Structures are given as structure tokens and as C-alpha cells.
Amino acid sequence: MHFSEDDLREALKRKDPGEGFTQRTMARVNQARVNQALAEGTAPPAAKKVNGKFLAWWTLRPAWTVVVAAVLLLACGIGGYQYSEYRHAEEMRIARAKQQQLQQEAERARDQAIMALEIARAKLNHVLQHAQLQAEPSDKVRRQRL
Amino acid sequence: MEQTAAFEDDRLKLALNLAVKGDGQAFEDLVREHQGMVFSIAYHFLQDRSLAEDLAQEVFLELFQTLDRIQSPAHLTYWLRRVTANRCIDQGRKKHRRREMALEEAPEPVASSPSADPMLLERLQQSLAVLPEKQRLVVIMRFQEGLGPAEIAEVLEMPVNTVKSTLHRSLAELRKGLARKIREVRYAFF
Amino acid sequence: MNHGTRTLTRILVSFVLCFSALRGSAQDAKLQLANLDKLSAKAARVTDVTLDGSLLQFAVNMIQKIDSEDEDVAQLQSIIKNLKGIYIKSFEFDEASQYSKADVDGIRSQLTSPRWSKIVQSIEKRHNEYDEIYVLKNGDHVGGVVILVAEARELTVVNLVGEVPMDKVASLERHLAPGEKQSGKNKQKKESGHDQE
Numbered sequence: 238m239h240f241s242e243d244d245l246r247e248a249l250k251r252k253d254p255g256e257g258f259t260q261r262t263m264a265r266v267n268q269a270r271v272n273q274a275l276a277e278g279t280a281p282p283a284a285k286k287v288n289g290k291f292l293a294w295w296t297l298r299p300a301w302t303v304v305v306a307a308v309l310l311l312a313c314g315i316g317g318y319q320y321s322e323y324r325h326a327e328e329m330r331i332a333r334a335k336q337q338q339l340q341q342e343a344e345r346a347r348d349q350a351i352m353a354l355e356i357a358r359a360k361l362n363h364v365l366q367h368a369q370l371q372a373e374p375s376d377k378v379r380r381q382r383l
Numbered sequence: 384m385e386q387t388a389a390f391e392d393d394r395l396k397l398a399l400n401l402a403v404k405g406d407g408q409a410f411e412d413l414v415r416e417h418q419g420m421v422f423s424i425a426y427h428f429l430q431d432r433s434l435a436e437d438l439a440q441e442v443f444l445e446l447f448q449t450l451d452r453i454q455s456p457a458h459l460t461y462w463l464r465r466v467t468a469n470r471c472i473d474q475g476r477k478k479h480r481r482r483e484m485a486l487e488e489a490p491e492p493v494a495s496s497p498s499a500d501p502m503l504l505e506r507l508q509q510s511l512a513v514l515p516e517k518q519r520l521v522v523i524m525r526f527q528e529g530l531g532p533a534e535i536a537e538v539l540e541m542p543v544n545t546v547k548s549t550l551h552r553s554l555a556e557l558r559k560g561l562a563r564k565i566r567e568v569r570y571a572f573f
Numbered sequence: 574m575n576h577g578t579r580t581l582t583r584i585l586v587s588f589v590l591c592f593s594a595l596r597g598s599a600q601d602a603k604l605q606l607a608n609l610d611k612l613s614a615k616a617a618r619v620t621d622v623t624l625d626g627s628l629l630q631f632a633v634n635m636i637q638k639i640d641s642e643d644e645d646v647a648q649l650q651s652i653i654k655n656l657k658g659i660y661i662k663s664f665e666f667d668e669a670s671q672y673s674k675a676d677v678d679g680i681r682s683q684l685t686s687p688r689w690s691k692i693v694q695s696i697e698k699r700h701n702e703y704d705e706i707y708v709l710k711n712g713d714h715v716g717g718v719v720i721l722v723a724e725a726r727e728l729t730v731v732n733l734v735g736e737v738p739m740d741k742v743a744s745l746e747r748h749l750a751p752g753e754k755q756s757g758k759n760k761q762k763k764e765s766g767h768d769q770e
Contacts, residue, residue, distance in 0.1 A: 240503055240561065242526065248507040249527035254422035254436055259415050262440045266410070266447045318407050325401055325408040332397050336390050343631035346624060350632035353622045353659045354652060354742065357731045360720045361743050362578065364704040367695035369577040389634075 267314075274310050275303060395456035403450050410450070414443050417460070420528070421467050427523050428471040430512045438474055442467050464528065464538045468520050475516045503561075510560030518553040521546055581693075582743050601688065602709045602717025602734040606662045608679045612728065615671045616664035625658035625734070652741050658734035669701070669725040677703070677723045680730055684719060701725045708739075715739065 395416065401409035421442050426435035445466060446453075453459045511519055517539065524535045532550070536543040603625075613619050624632060633653050639646050664672070684691070684707045693706040702724045709717035718739065720731040733742075 245526045248504040249427050251419045251423040254418050258418055262414050262443050263411050265440050321406045322408050325406045343635050346628045346632035347635035350624055353661055356661055358742050360722050360729055360731050364706055365578050365581050367704050368693050369581050371695055
């Protein structure tokens with residue numbers, strides 16, 4: 238059975254990974270960010286008991302340290318994510334507006350260029366025709382007589 | 384209003400710059416832009432949807448961790464193809480998938496054009512699955528991604544002449560594999 | 574275009590191509606036309622075009638992207654791709670003698686250098702018409718063109734900078750313009766597209 242290169246291209250056409258792929262991927266990426274942050278964090282050293290029990294409250298067990306750090310990180314992450322989302326939307330809006338403006342300028346320039354070349358064409362032919370008429374006065378007289 | 388290629392490139396450059404700075408939304412845009420390509424390379428190589436999705440996610444995870452090394456949208460495309468190909472080879476070696484696939488395990492049929500024979504396309508995918516890894520990737524890069532031999536050589540880190548001979552050999556093997564499949568089907572029926 | 578004009582065009586093109594190489598810069602090819610701006614107040618119709626730098630590049634990119642098998646589009650693309658600047662000042666008056674000889678001499682004085690050659694001149698004193706075409710030699714190519722139309726009720730200066738394929742400009746089809754049908758909209762508006770580099 239024969240197949241063509243087009244058949245192969247058809248068989249190997251790009252496929253959509255399906256609904257939710259982007260969200261699942263981003264979830265993994267965000268999870269990795271949190272894990273990385275946790276892995277890089279270190280438990281605070283145990284506070285010296287300078288005044289005995291007075292300072293003891295801020296000596297946390299490592300597990301709790303991790304939990305507190307994770308909660309803080311998550312809170313910062315969510316806040317930061319929302320802020321960056323807003324900033325991204327703003328920057329995209331400005332970029333789109335700039336692109337639109339560039340597109341309009343380009344179209345205006347194109348129309349001007351075409352009009353300018355049409356004027357150049359018209360004037361060039363105008364001058365050439367005048368010059369040609371002057372070069373053949375006898376033809377002109379002959380035509381007038383006819 | 385026609386969107387020119389230059390404006391599209393500007394949009395991707397902007398998303399890349401923002402993603403490097405840590406903008407999650409921008410990174411998501413990049414994922415959405417390239418997920419089809421990455422997933423398809425993995426899927427056509429592994430012939431398994433869930434494995435392909437896993438692999439694709441890992442590629443994007445790796446991208447996230449090394450985003451600052453990406454210089455441009457074109458570099459990003461090249462990087463994604465190269466990393467996906469390398470991971471496919473690693474995965475392929477792990478799973479020892481160099482075996483014949485039974486008809487029941489055939490991948491889901493592609494949405495084919497009216498002129499293409501769906502059975503043919505299915506057989507082609509099955510035959511592709513038994514090619515050696517490098518050959519399979521060369522075929523995928525050529526016919527899925529539309530890359531030329533020089534580009535394939537760059538992505539797969541092979542000499543250009545090797546790419547050309549590999550492609551030639553792969554197509555010959557695909558034809559042989561396809562003929563064998565047809566004989567098996569005929570034998571099953573008769 | 575009739576046979577005579579075609580012949581003259583061919584002679585014109587051959588004349589340009591036969592010239593030996595001489596160096597020239599785009600700057601020499603660009604005329605100073607600002608002294609004509611004062612005529613806008615008296616003119617019934619003004620066309621003012623300044624297209625160079627990035628604005629011209631925009632136009633070139635847009636035109637080059639037109640995907641068409643139309644020969645005229647291809648002609649337009651081949652003309653514009655090597656242009657560095659397009660400058661036009663055109664004034665149409667309701668009455669004669671609205672501009673002076675000094676206005677025109679101010680243009681001609683910029684065309685006296687040896688690199689400029691007057692290749693066509695048409696004078697009709699009865700109707701006060703003085704039409705000229707100048708070409709700037711730039712090596713083997715044309716580095717610039719000036720078309721000067723000084724008539725009783727019209728003064729037009731067209732200054733093209735860059736490699737100008739004159740035969741193609743002359744044979745460019747009229748319907749490629751924003752349109753003769755739209756000519757009222759384009760010519761009556763005082764248009765100016767300035768780009769400061």
C-alpha cells in the first residue's frame with residue numbers, strides 16, 4: 238500500500254492536548270515553585286533563652302516553621318500573582334494599543350505612497366507627452382488638417 | 384485588519400520578557416501558544432496520550448526553571464523541540480516500546496481530510512511507533528513540524544547528511560511496515 | 574501611452590542606463606522644497622507628500638506584503654522597494670501667475686550640480702508652460718528624479734529619492750492609486766506625512 242508525504246503530514250498533524258492541559262501544567266509549575274521555595278527555606282535557629290520563658294514563644298519547631306513559611310509564601314504568592322496579573326493585563330493593553338497605532342500608521346503610509354507614485358506617473362507622462370508633441374509638430378499640423 | 388507576522392512576533396517577545404520577570408500569566412500564554420507542538424511531538428512518538436501529556440508538562444516545567452536562558456521566540460521554539468525530543472528518547476528507552484502494536488492498542492484515529500484514508504493514517508501511525516527512536520523523531524520533525532534537514536539536524540544534534548539518510552531509510556521502513564500490516568489484516572480476514 | 578511617448582520613454586531609460594558610474598548620496602537627491610510652502614495660501618488645491626525614513630519603510634513593508642498575482646501590484650512593489658524618499662509639492666491655482674519665477678528658480682538652483690542632468694525639457698511659452706525632468710546619477714543607477722511642472726495654473730515638483738525605475742513608474746496603471754474615484758478625497762485634502770528621523 239502506498240502513501241504520499243501528504244498522508245504522512247495528515248497522520249502527524251498537530252493534536253490539541255485537550256481541555257484543561259494548560260491549567261494542569263500551570264498547577265504543576267506553581268506547585269514546583271512552592272516546593273522549591275520550601276526546599277530553599279531553612280528553619281530559624283532556636284532562640285537563645287535570654288530571659289527564659291519571655292522569648293520562648295518564638296522558638297518554633299521545624300515542622301511548624303515550614304507550615305508558617307508555606308502559608309506566608311502562599312499568601313505572598315497569591316498577592317504577587319494577582320499584582321503581576323494586573324500588571325500583565327495593563328502591559329498587554331498598552332502593547333495592543335501600540336500595535337494598533339503602528340498598523341494604522343503603516344496603512345496611512347501605504348496609501349500615501351501609492352497616491353504619490355500615481356502623481357509621479359501622471360506628471361512624468363504629462364511632461365513626456367508635451368515633449369513628444371513638441372518634437373513632432375508636423376504630425377500635429379497633419380492631424381489638424383485632417 | 385490583517386495581523387502581520389511582525390506583530391505576532393512582538394506579542395510573543397513581550398510575553399517572554401514578562402514571563403522571565405516572573406509573570407505567571409505571561410508564562411501561561413507561552414504554554415498555550417506551544418502546547419500543541421510539544422504535546423504532538425510526544426504523542427506521535429509515544430503513541431500514548433497520558434504519557435505524552437506527562438512528558439509535555441515536564442517540558443514546560445523545565446522551561447519554567449530555565450526561562451532566563453531563552454533569548455527570543457524563535458529560540459524558545461527551537462528549545463522546546465529539542466528538549467521534547469530528548470525527553471521522548473529518554474522515555475522511549477525507559478519503556479522499551481520497540482514492539483509491534485496490536486490493533487486494539489492503536490491510537491485514536493486522526494481527524495482526516497476527505498481525501499485521506501483514515502485506515503491508512505492509522506496504519507501509518509502504528510508503523511511509525513516501531514521505528515527506532517531517532518528515526519521516529521526525524522519523521523515527526525519533518526512531517527509534523529515541517530522542518531528541513533538542516534533544522535532537524537540542529538534540533539536533534541545530528542549531522543545533516545545523517546538526517547537525510549535517516550529520513551530516506553525511515554520512509555522505506557514505513558512502507559515496508561505498512562505492507563506488512565496490510566498482509567496481517569488480510570490474513571486475519573482470510 | 575501612445576507609441577511616441579513609449580519611444581521617448583525608452584530613449585529616456587537608455588539614456589539613464591548608458592551613463593557611467595558616479596557616486597552620489599541620498600541626501601544630494603533630496604531637494605529642499607520648503608520655500609514653496611507659502612504658495613499654499615493662494616492655491617485652490619494643494620498636495621504635499623513627505624514619505625521617508627521609517628514611514629516610507631512602513632509603506633514599503635505593507636505594499637510588499639500584498640499577496641497578489643496582479644502584474645500591476647508586482648510593478649508597484651518593484652518600484653517602491655528601492656525608494657528612499659518620496660517628496661511632492663503640488664499647487665493648483667484658480668488664476669494664472671500665482672507663483673513667481675523666483676519660486677521655480679529656487680528649485681532649479683538645487684539642480685545645477687554636475688550630477689543632476691536635465692533629460693527632458695518641454696517649453697511652451699505661449700501657454701507659459703515649462704516642464705522638466707532631471708535625473709541624479711548614482712553610479713550605474715538613478716539616484717534620484719525630479720519632475721518639475723511649472724504651468725500657468727499649476728506648479729508641481731515631484732522628487733523621488735533612491736533607485737527609480739522610470740519605465741515602471743511611467744507605465745504604472747492608474748487604478749492602483751487610492752483611486753481616480755477617490756481622487757477628490759485625496760487631492761483636495763491638504764495632506765502631509767512628515768517623519769522626523
